[in-house]
Amino acid sequence: MQELTHYINGxxxxxxxGRFSDVFNPxxxxxxxxxxxxxxxxxxxxxxxxxxxxxxxxxxxPQRRARVLMKLVSLLNRxxxxxxxxxxxxxxxxxxxxxxxxxxxxxxxxxxxAAPQMLKGEFTDSAGPGIDMYSMRQPLGVTxxxxxxxxxxxxxxxxxxxxxxxxxxxxxxxxERAPSVPLMLAELFEEAGLPKGILQVVxxxxxxxxxxxxxxxxQSVGFVGSTPIAEYIYGxxxxxxxxxxxxxxxxxxxxxxxxxxLDQAADALVGAGYGAAGERCMAISVAxxxxxxxxxxxxxxxxPRVEALKVGPYTAGTDVDYGPVVTAAAKSNIEALVQxxxxxxxxxxxxxxxxxxxxxxxxxxxxxxxxxxxxxxxxIYKKEIFGPVLxxxxxxxxxxxxxxxxxxxxxxxxxxxxxxGDTARDFANRINIGMVGINVxxxxxxxxxxxxxxxxxxxxxLNQHGPDAxxxxxxxxxxxxxxxSGIKEGGEFSIPVME
Numbered sequence: 043m044q045e046l047t048h049y050i051n052g053x054x055x056x057x058x059x060g061r062f063s064d065v066f067n068p069x070x071x072x073x074x075x076x077x078x079x080x081x082x083x084x085x086x087x088x089x090x091x092x093x094x095x096x097x098x099x100x101x102x103x104p105q106r107r108a109r110v111l112m113k114l115v116s117l118l119n120r121x122x123x124x125x126x127x128x129x130x131x132x133x134x135x136x137x138x139x140x141x142x143x144x145x146x147x148x149x150x151x152x153x154x155x156a157a158p159q160m161l162k163g164e165f166t167d168s169a170g171p172g173i174d175m176y177s178m179r180q181p182l183g184v185t186x187x188x189x190x191x192x193x194x195x196x197x198x199x200x201x202x203x204x205x206x207x208x209x210x211x212x213x214x215x216x217x218e219r220a221p222s223v224p225l226m227l228a229e230l231f232e233e234a235g236l237p238k239g240i241l242q243v244v245x246x247x248x249x250x251x252x253x254x255x256x257x258x259x260x261q262s263v264g265f266v267g268s269t270p271i272a273e274y275i276y277g278x279x280x281x282x283x284x285x286x287x288x289x290x291x292x293x294x295x296x297x298x299x300x301x302x303x304l305d306q307a308a309d310a311l312v313g314a315g316y317g318a319a320g321e322r323c324m325a326i327s328v329a330x331x332x333x334x335x336x337x338x339x340x341x342x343x344x345x346p347r348v349e350a351l352k353v354g355p356y357t358a359g360t361d362v363d364y365g366p367v368v369t370a371a372a373k374s375n376i377e378a379l380v381q382x383x384x385x386x387x388x389x390x391x392x393x394x395x396x397x398x399x400x401x402x403x404x405x406x407x408x409x410x411x412x413x414x415x416x417x418x419x420x421x422i423y424k425k426e427i428f429g430p431v432l433x434x435x436x437x438x439x440x441x442x443x444x445x446x447x448x449x450x451x452x453x454x455x456x457x458x459x460x461x462x463g464d465t466a467r468d469f470a471n472r473i474n475i476g477m478v479g480i481n482v483x484x485x486x487x488x489x490x491x492x493x494x495x496x497x498x499x500x501x502x503x504l505n506q507h508g509p510d511a512x513x514x515x516x517x518x519x520x521x522x523x524x525x526x527s528g529i530k531e532g533g534e535f536s537i538p539v540m541e
Contacts, residue, residue: 044075046221048084048245049228051091052238058084063218063247068134068366069355071404077218080246085213085253088242092184092211093259095239100181100209104158107207111155113234118148121230125223129194130356132220134365134406135318137356140195146486147199150507153489154207160512161208173524179516181209182261182285186254188275189224190267191217191368192321198224200493201264202241204511206231210261214243215254219368221245255279262286262515264506266323268426269452269498276501287502287514289495291426292454295328295447296483297469299440300336302459306481308343310459314483315432316351316410319364321372323499324455324477324484327427328416329434330443337436341391341414348392348432351410354399366406367429373406376429380411383422383433389414394430418446426452440465448474454495457483476500 046065047054057078065075099107118125126140133140154160161179169175187201194216202212216224221243228243244250254260255278262285265275269290279286296314298307314326329344331337354362367373377395384390394409408429416423416433423433437443447456457479458469466480476495479485487493487508494505504510 043073046075046077046225046245048078048080048088049225049243050088051242052232054225057245065132065219065221066369066406067131068368068406069357069402071370071406074131075222077221077245079218080244080250080253082249082253085244085246085250085257088213088244089184089257089259091239092213092242095237096181096183096209096211099206099211099237099240102209104161104207104209107209108155108157110231110235111151111157111203111207114231114236115148115151115155117230117234118144118151121226125195125226128226129220129223130365132222133191133194133368134356135321136360136362136365138360139318139364140356143193144195146489147193147196147203149489150200151203153507154203154511157207157512160509161516163518169522170524172527173522175520175522177518177520179208179512180519181516183210184213184259185210185262185264185515186213186215186260187264188215188251188254188267189217189265191219192318192323193266194220194223195227197266198227200506200511202231204507205262205515206236206240208512208515210515211240212242213254213260214241215246215250216243218245218247251275252278255282255284258282260284264514265289272501285514287500287504287506289323289454289500289506290498291452292323292325292495292499293328293423293426293450293452294324294326294455294457295330295450296326296457296459297437297440297443297447298329298331298336298340299458299460299462299465300333301461302336303461304336304339304343307459308340308347310457310483311344311432312347312351314457316348316364316430319367319408320430321367321428322484324486326457326483327431327433328423328446329432330437330446331434332437332440332443334436334438337414337434341412341434344412344432344434345392348410348412351430353397353407353409355402355405364430367408368406370406372428373408376408376427376431379422379425379427379429380431383413383416383420386420386422388416388420388422388433418449444469444473448472451498452495453497454499455479455485457481457485476505
């Protein structure tokens, strides 16, 4: 059985803690590798290496740093298939979906090639007599990211690409459930010319997380995962004086208006609700048709589409719509919530509980489920299921529908399907949710905009990628300069005023 490593100072390093986590093949249920779980001492070593390497990298001008990113883009394209296969093998998602995971991360690397432009400061000539004033953006130093299993390529790149482009060193603590691709990304970055020690991968669990949070050298922490852990990391990191951004859970609603094209809406719901087995923070998990007639027609269109979904291993290629969930525990949690929905009175119109795949009976496959007549007091509405389960909540009016999304504790993403521009504009303006789709089911912004939710879906002042990333990974320094020819004799005892 393969024993994975950490990646420290440009080398694969065996774990020394004696603790390991099983890495499964979700399609078969078999343990395919052991992932080392770092001790505080191992994390300390990586931090020391990063701290020693970072000043020289910060002193490298932004254009030369950008050239390393350009080379990384080339290498990511070269190894796209290899990365996607490794990702699918540990996560379970289909190969096209895995390639999309890599591609959306690659696009952020491409955006960060603009570092010379994004890091430019401001300058004011003659702010006062003989006085110039200017600002500069400088790196934080050593930074860190804690990333989830469901996007083991994309989210690490969303974090380390801007951090490194800004001149920081970065320590990545990926999910121990899908650790191979992050290790491969570190290798590729160094092949692109990144100095040793600037990007390091340290695998681990809570001990490694706490080592990051309490290390005085680490200046910032990024996190994506569940809301309870996001709250813990945000609160602990801020208390230690770090800059922190954390992204948590979601319960994304799609409102379907009576004037919507219901075939388009049904297709969108199936793709957004069941793609990647529902293991996406931007998955649509709640459909809100407005009016009984809209609801009846939508359910009529959804049932055959959901029943026709093809579930299987990634090795089946493009003949599969979605694969297994990541672990047996995830499967059990989904099945328990489905049963809770039934017990609490929701109508299960597509029942995937008896799904079994011949030859893969020990895999973590979950059949597609579709609920109707779900109400806001039910657990399947309140909780993030993170599985192939779509809940339908019937609303009688647009105001009731928008109120459901606005009143929910999560505010990551939402969408509306309508032909009416006034309704769409009102929805976009009023909704208290961070990312909004108008006839777009999964409104994940492109790399040059920012990604981030509201309410209990996000903690921190700045979003991921886009211009916010360059703000998050740098500090602004402002300089006021006056040369001897402009200095009056005698001391100044009052606050300087620019006359």
